[in-house]
Amino acid sequence: MTIKQLSVFLENKSGRINEVTKVLGENGINMQAFSMAETTDFGILRLIVSDVDKAVEVLRAKNFAVVLTDVVCICCPNVAGALSKILEKLAAHQIFIEYMYAFAQGDQANIVIRPSNLEECVRLLAEEDCHILDRKQLQ
Amino acid sequence: MIWNKNKECMSRDELRDLQGKRLHKLVDLVYHNTPFYREKMQELDLLPDDIRTIDDIVKLPFTTKADLRDNYPMGLVAAPMTEIVRIHASSGTTGNPTIVGYTYRDLEIWKEVTARALTAYGVTRGDIVSVGYGYGLFTGGLGAHYGVEHLGATVLPTSTGNTEKHIRLLRDLGVTGLACTPSYALYLAEALNKQGLTGADLKLRIGAFGAEPWTENMRREIEERLGIQAYNIYGLSEIMGPGVAYECGCKNGSHIAEDHFYPEIINPETGEVLPLGQEGELVLTTLTKTGMPLLRYRTKDLTTLMPGTCDCGRTSVRFTRILGRSDDMLIIRGINVFPSQVEAVILEIPEIAPCYMLVVDRKNNLDTLEVQVELRPDSFSDDMGSMLALKRKLSDRLKSVLSISAEVKLVEPNSLPRSEGKSTRVIDKRVLA
Structure with a gap:
């Protein structure tokens, strides 16, 4: 129940993110979520997209450095304390979160998590009856 | 004020005479003590006694920095240790x-x-x-x-x-x-x-x-x-x-x-x-x-x-x-830097493409050196820590080779100019006017 996340290496200069979104758009690839991790001179753009294999292909053709990473996407109620409960469980089992990003709308919140131990993380979340999203549910 | 009037204010004729005598002695010294010069002189069919006056200097071979490199470390030393x-x-x-x-x-x-x-x-x-x-x-x-x-x-x-x-x-x-x-x-x-x-x-x-x-x-x-x-x-x-x-x-x-x-x-x-x-x-x-x-x-x-x-x-x-x-030598903060030194370091690091750009600038009256290098597409990692470690590895290596610190900038694959010629590998923004 993991999702392939697409990571793209980007220099910190204007127009680079737009270049990625343009290439994806032209190829009919939709973005469901993304986040940007940045340093002073470069950044890593992390994306969840509708067609990850095609995205890799079209971005590589444009000389972008891209890599795929397994992440867990969950859906939890958009109420106070909902995420905290999940994270507490992970922390209690020494699951370290390398990064995460989230988006809440209406009564739901979607969260992308990159944990240190992927399998264990998925197991713990399932135990908790946490709603783990699969690729289809992300469409 | 003049420290050594005798030498600094010598008549030109006297000076040329002195230079000639010293040159003769020098050629004799290197011919007998530096195999590198002896071979070079033999190739030119020259003996120490062929060098009598300072005008004879044009007969002698040049020495280049490459000769020093090729005879590393002490090949050109004429004196015993x-x-x-x-x-x-x-x-x-x-x-x-x-x-x-x-x-x-x-x-x-x-x-x-x-x-x-x-x-x-x-x-x-x-x-x-x-x-x-x-x-x-x-x-x-x-x-x-x-x-x-x-x-x-x-x-x-x-x-x-x-x-x-x-x-x-x-x-x-x-x-x-x-x-x-x-x-x-x-x-x-x-x-x-x-x-x-x-x-x-x-x-x-x-x-x-x-x-x-x-x-x-x-x-x-x-x-x-x-x-x-x-x-x-x-x-x-x-x-x-x-x-x-x-x-x-x-x-x-x-x-x-x-x-x-x-x-x-x-x-x-x-x-x-x-x-x-x-x-x-x-x-x-x-x-x-x-x-x-x-x-x-x-x-x-x-x-x-x-x-x-x-x-x-x-x-x-x-x-x-x-x-x-x-x-193509650059002088940065008084230190000599050759683009080829940077190139040698980059070739040692497999995660980096063999392509670079040096940007030299002067900020607040201090020279700065930025080394732009391309990440190899297959070396890209989603883990920020390992990307920063790669940057640090390169800057540590550069520091030890160049003796000055350089700011490393990772740039996207294939983004640096590929044309030949040294000028395209160095941008010197320092204005010396």
Whole structure:
């Protein structure tokens, strides 16, 4: 129940993110979520997209450095304390979160998590009856 | 003031005679003690006795930095190790540094020429001179240091680094002389202003600046901001270090200590010796060195020799400002940097494509070096920590090879220009006008 996340290496200069979104758009690839991790001179753009294999292909053709990473996407109620409960469980089992990003709308919140131990993380979340999203549910 | 009137104001005829005698002795020395030169001379069918006067020098082979590299580490040393009392090292064009060995006598000559320079600037006993060149393998620090002591003035071996402490000592001790790179002098002026001070709060009156190219505008700025007279000092480790040439009170060209270092100007393309007054590459022969004497060493510095006796009374020939380089060497914070050194480091690191761009700039009067390198697409990792570790690995390696720190910038694959030619690999934004 993991999702392939697409990571793209980007220099910190204007127009680079737009270049990625343009290439994806032209190829009919939709973005469901993304986040940007940045340093002073470069950044890593992390994306969840509708067609990850095609995205890799079209971005590589444009000389972008891209890599795929397994992440867990969950859906939890958009109420106070909902995420905290999940994270507490992970922390209690020494699951370290390398990064995460989230988006809440209406009564739901979607969260992308990159944990240190992927399998264990998925197991713990399932135990908790946490709603783990699969690729289809992300469409 | 003139330190050694005998030598510095010698008649040209007498000087040429002395240079001829010294050259003959030198050729005899290297022929018998440096296999490299013996072979070169044998190839040219030359014997030491074929070199009688200074005019015969054109028969001799050139020496290049590549020769020093190929004979690394001590292949060009003419004296036995028991006679070598000091070793300095500077950047080579690739991984190998350039090693120079000095005999005790070489150090005596070095002190002498540096004392000549300091005297020409007006330094006397009673002056305190702060030496802000780096002490160590670089010849700047120790070279200037022993010159000040030999002259009988007081040396303050500040070295590089702690500017705050430097300013404090300049004030508290009433330091009157400053020897450092011209860009550091400006940096110091800046740092003074930040403390609410100006040159008027110091007793500085004389500056000996060198190890990097500078301009008349920089001279004016340094003189105004520090309230001093600023003079050029020229040298290179292969030949000796600072003191090979120096300005006098006239500030019109740098006098070469010609009784020790014989200058020629050549066409860098053809090697042909050019008539006096024409611009070309400066070639120097160490007439009196015994540790690592060099015949016709190609400095790659472009300049012009100026004929005629100077108003200061010195007869030694002067050269104009260094107009540039005939190779791709960069001088950054007084340190020689070759793009090929950066290339060698990049080739060692498999995660980086063999493609780079050097951006040199001057920010707050300090030179900066940015090394842009391309990440290889298959080395990209989603883990920020490992990307930053890669950056650090490269900057640590560069620091140890170049002796100066460089800012590494990872850029996207295939984003750097691919065209050939050295100029496209270096962007020098420093304005030296």
